[in-house]
Amino acid sequence: MAAKPEPGRGALAPAHGPVHAPLRALGTPPGTPLGTLVAVEGLEVRFGATRALTQVALTVDEGEVVTLIGPNGAGKSTLVRAVLGLIAPSSGRVWRRPGLRIGYVPQRMTIDPVLPLTVARFLSLARPGSAAPGSASRIVTALERVAAAALAGQSIHELSGGEFQRVLLARALMREPELLVLDEPVQGVDFAGQIALYDLIGRLRETLGLGVLMVSHDLHVVMAATDRVVCLNHHVCCSGAPEAVSRNPEYTALFGAAAARGLAIYSHHHDHEHDLKGDVVPATHGHAHEHEPGGHEPGGHEPGGHEPRDPKERPRP
Numbered sequence: 001m002a003a004k005p006e007p008g009r010g011a012l013a014p015a016h017g018p019v020h021a022p023l024r025a026l027g028t029p030p031g032t033p034l035g036t037l038v039a040v041e042g043l044e045v046r047f048g049a050t051r052a053l054t055q056v057a058l059t060v061d062e063g064e065v066v067t068l069i070g071p072n073g074a075g076k077s078t079l080v081r082a083v084l085g086l087i088a089p090s091s092g093r094v095w096r097r098p099g100l101r102i103g104y105v106p107q108r109m110t111i112d113p114v115l116p117l118t119v120a121r122f123l124s125l126a127r128p129g130s131a132a133p134g135s136a137s138r139i140v141t142a143l144e145r146v147a148a149a150a151l152a153g154q155s156i157h158e159l160s161g162g163e164f165q166r167v168l169l170a171r172a173l174m175r176e177p178e179l180l181v182l183d184e185p186v187q188g189v190d191f192a193g194q195i196a197l198y199d200l201i202g203r204l205r206e207t208l209g210l211g212v213l214m215v216s217h218d219l220h221v222v223m224a225a226t227d228r229v230v231c232l233n234h235h236v237c238c239s240g241a242p243e244a245v246s247r248n249p250e251y252t253a254l255f256g257a258a259a260a261r262g263l264a265i266y267s268h269h270h271d272h273e274h275d276l277k278g279d280v281v282p283a284t285h286g287h288a289h290e291h292e293p294g295g296h297e298p299g300g301h302e303p304g305g306h307e308p309r310d311p312k313e314r315p316r317p
Helices: 076-084 119-124 135-145 161-173 191-208 219-225 242-246 249-255 257-262
Strands: 036-047 050-061 065-069 091-096 102-105 179-183 211-216 228-232 236-240 266-274 280-291
Touching: 036 076, 036 211, 050 065, 050 076, 050 211, 050 236, 065 076, 065 191, 065 219, 076 091, 076 179, 076 211, 102 161, 119 135, 119 161, 135 161, 135 191, 161 179, 161 191, 179 191, 191 211, 191 219, 211 219, 219 242, 228 242, 236 242, 236 249
Parallel strands: 065 211, 065 228, 102 179, 179 211
Antiparallel strands: 036 050, 036 091, 228 236, 266 280
């Protein structure tokens, strides 16, 4: 039996056809710009009698951050899986640039607590040939890119939520991707940690020229971190720049008038950052953040999230 191609390789998935059908046979969608990494057209995904996605269109370009928002069960993760080539469309198609390298951070990852894994060992399992000469330097480089080099020798089971998400980002970067796909990358991370992670994702986009497709529940958190928002509820309700989406009647209908009013954005400039332990350090990158008035407070945790190992690790504003 032929080996199954890795998700993210150049492919166009037709209705009821193989997910990894050769691009040459099916062609690039008409009008696709040269900088486009992924193009989704008329996508429908059904599970039995249930329609998860209907007539979805989406593109992600080089150097662009696109964020999918929507309520639970809206089909965001299903769309991500279709983009990755993990599920076949019921109709419509998904085109990926030929040879496209994708780095993926899943919504959740459970590691058996009895496995004695250090962060470095965990990353060495991320890609074939990771044990080859030079792999140690690639691991160090990936951790440095996410500002987590100090974690290399630490047990994977002792990491806080924010630390673990940085390690997962490093793992995705081991593939030297052109596109990062992040399914709720700040899940289980406190508010200060969320801001730090979104800043990091933005810097990775800038320094590596990556395209980013990201899933989030909270538009107010990603406002300053995204170029384009796609509001999804089984179909595309609205899309565009974050400020435009926040004023769209479809957004108000989906999330409620209170949520829309809460997006009367204000900005502030941070003169400090937080290190891996949550301690305040001088800012190395000046940045403004936009927040929802009366929204999350720094130091709060997502329900069911990772708690820091020690009270001293809690981020301090």
